[in-house]
Amino acid sequence: MKIDRLIGILSVLLQEEKTTAPELAEKFEVSRRTINRDIEDLCKAGIPVRTIQGTGGGIRIMDGYRMDRTILTSKDMQGILAGLRSLDSVSGSRYYSRLMEKLQTGSSEFVNGRDFMLIDLSSWYKGTLAPKIEMIQDAIENRRLLDFRYYAPSGESARTIEPYYVVFKWASWYVWAWCRKRKDFRLFKLNRMDQVSVSDKTFVCREVPMPDLSNEKIFPGGIRVKALFDPDVKWRLVEEFGPHCFTETDDGRLLFQADYTDMENLLTWILTFGEKAEVLEPMEVRERICNIADAMRKTYRREQLHEV
Numbered sequence: 001m002k003i004d005r006l007i008g009i010l011s012v013l014l015q016e017e018k019t020t021a022p023e024l025a026e027k028f029e030v031s032r033r034t035i036n037r038d039i040e041d042l043c044k045a046g047i048p049v050r051t052i053q054g055t056g057g058g059i060r061i062m063d064g065y066r067m068d069r070t071i072l073t074s075k076d077m078q079g080i081l082a083g084l085r086s087l088d089s090v091s092g093s094r095y096y097s098r099l100m101e102k103l104q105t106g107s108s109e110f111v112n113g114r115d116f117m118l119i120d121l122s123s124w125y126k127g128t129l130a131p132k133i134e135m136i137q138d139a140i141e142n143r144r145l146l147d148f149r150y151y152a153p154s155g156e157s158a159r160t161i162e163p164y165y166v167v168f169k170w171a172s173w174y175v176w177a178w179c180r181k182r183k184d185f186r187l188f189k190l191n192r193m194d195q196v197s198v199s200d201k202t203f204v205c206r207e208v209p210m211p212d213l214s215n216e217k218i219f220p221g222g223i224r225v226k227a228l229f230d231p232d233v234k235w236r237l238v239e240e241f242g243p244h245c246f247t248e249t250d251d252g253r254l255l256f257q258a259d260y261t262d263m264e265n266l267l268t269w270i271l272t273f274g275e276k277a278e279v280l281e282p283m284e285v286r287e288r289i290c291n292i293a294d295a296m297r298k299t300y301r302r303e304q305l306h307e308v
Contacts, residue, residue: 005030005038006042009039010047013061019060020058020059049062050062129191132193133166140165143204144202144203145198145199145203146175146196148161149195150188153264157181160181160199161177161186162177162203163176163177164176165208169213172190173190185211222261223260223285225256225257225258226255226281227277227280228249228254228255228277229277232276233254233277234246237256241256271289271292
């Protein structure tokens with residue numbers, strides 16, 4: 001893709017005093033005309049690239065430019081490479097690995113032996129997630145509409161969106177887009193999107209606000225939960241809500257208090273603890289858990305009768 005070539009060219013210019021169009025064309029396996037267009041794009045992006053014709057000429061970043069070689073310190077580069085590896089874990093290809101190689105070109109101090117950070121963003125859904133992310137990226141780059149079926153707590157529906165950003169947050173992948181059905185910007189969870197296809201129709205880029213990714217915005221609370229947990233599930237409470245989400249009671253159980261945003265998610269979460277959790281408040285949750293337990297008891301008793 002073009003963006004990795006532009007970053008690669010910038011990396012070469014930051015690390016070398018001077019290069020030439022033929023050298024870049026050979027390195028990135030494209031024509032000299034393509035390299036010339038890439039140099040123009042870098043200039044348009046605000047990077048002062050200077051080209052000098054004739055013997056001894058070449059391509060270089062103008063002297064005195066603040067973005068010099070010191071911008072890629074060892075710590076900065078390690079962060080960049082760790083981020084690229086994490087994207088490679090879901091990309092389904094060696095796209096980011098090749099980009100890493102280009103960034104590392106000529107930087108002997110950034111060899112793998114000095115790596116200290118590994119990030120894997122893949123999930124149980126890697127088989128379907130990687131092609132979905134690639135499809136969305138292509139739609140964003142080419143300004144094409146995306147069609148899909150979306151499954152939400154309120155029900156399922158057909159959606160058409162104008163995609164702008166792929167977002168990784170709260171251990172999940174999302175796409176930030178203008179929804180033509182809701183006439184507003186929305187954050188769509190990729191694992192809830194099915195039958196995703198890139199439309200032949202293009203769209204004109206809007207003035208796009210950055211998504212509000214704060215916990216308060218996405219998880220606004222509203223359900224004040226108070227529950228007791230057995231001490232042997234303390235590790236789960238710490239992992240999911242932090243070490244200050246509970247206090248120990250006299251009998252050793254853990255008194256947990258938190259705001260929850262969705263009743264169905266709350267019920268599902270509490271039920272994963274089985275008999276090791278007891279909801280104290282709100283009463284509605286206690287009653288619904290009792291009803292669920294009664295319904296499950298009837299189901300399993302019915303199955304036992306069929307087996308007999």
